[in-house]
Amino acid sequence: MIVDLTDRDTDAGRRIRTAAVLLFARRGYAATSIRDLGKAVNMTNAGIYHHVTSKEALLADLMRVAQRELIEATERMLAPYERPADRLALLISSLTAVHALTPMTSRVMDGELRSLTPGSAAHAEIIALRDAYEDHWKHALADGVEQGVFRVADEKLTRLALMSMCTGTSEWYRPDGDSTLEQVCAEFVAIGLAAVRAPASDSASDPASDQAPVEATVTADFALLPEFPWEPHASNDPRPDEARR
Template sequence: MTSAERLNGLSGTATGQRVFRSAIERFAKQGFAGTTVREICSDAGLTTAGAYYYFASKEDLLYQLIRQGQTALIDTAQRALAGVDDPIDRLALLIRTLAATHAVFPMLTRVADGELGALASQGPHLAEILALRDAYEGFWEETLAAGVSSGAFAIADQRVTRLSLIAICTGVSGWFSPAGPLTVEGVCDELAQIAFRIVTARRGGNAVSVDQTPRFELSLLPQFPWDAEGVS
């Protein structure tokens, strides 16, 4: 059994929950470079030797966390968009799912978004993660292109628009608080309405309200119990 297979198996155990929780907390608060395997092991109640049975290096652990996050984004988008063809509705769902994921799992998403550069540039891990990221962004590319083609969106530069909309959503992990004035659903609605203004979303020549688009149930989000700051 490879270390990747052992690490995958570990994620479903109590020991695995402790390892992933410690890693995600320390990577989010101290950064990948500022975290040691010894610290993660100490938090999780493992010896360093015992930890290396499950992962070959600190980078292996980071890769597994990012991979789970990226895979979950793709799966969530696929479920949300299934059977939805209208580009306005699709954009609303993409905004809602990405913003909600960053609100509910702030530590995982900060690590996945901010520590990608810690993966070795010549190793297989980075190539796989970049392929997953490109696959996810493909949903956005297709949606914006369809909206422009149908006349639902008026966009000068689709690439800049796509990157800007994604950045608005990923930024939620840095400022959202469940103790604040907005719920997760409220944040998603606000950002979807902002997105509609950015792309000049129109139906029949009229501006579109988020109230006219499909909702997204938070229960459809992936489950990452080791993201201790997650919002239930």
């Protein structure tokens, strides 16, 4: 649903959150003021403060809700699967799709932790939520290594590399590009699984070998992905198309 930021018949809280994500993603949190938010939604500063206690509280709330919904959606998708390859495939395809479909919310989630006051309750909470999400990646990789289906020299570096590949879609994916999102997800899954298996050359051709390639047969169901109703639509962005990422 497209949110008209200045339509007073649209829920004010949703308009403020949509404007906040748009401005935080475009300008950065530090460069966005309450006055900027008010101007975007045609409200006074007092009107903004009627709905949010502070700019930092607004940022924390956006990140908190988004992280929780990402975790809940991920756990729903992973629940039926036990094989590490299937779980990793779901993690790759779902994180890729979330960042492609909700790029501005994703940029705020990924890039603005630094803007929360270090040592604050909100800062600690968001870190804990991020850790809870990343635990799913850690466990999938560790289980694959333990079961002998993944060969990974450094699990942390592998996890960071794969997650960076997925989150990058918030910067370059376009619905009207050369590849559909389904194709991008499938290719990223293939790349990710190839990166973690690396079977020995003398066993790769042996179908009976424990190190023979194992195909993942699942990808994320986009209908199960989290929905962020405040995600700005392209029509909310006044910049020309070529200036948008």
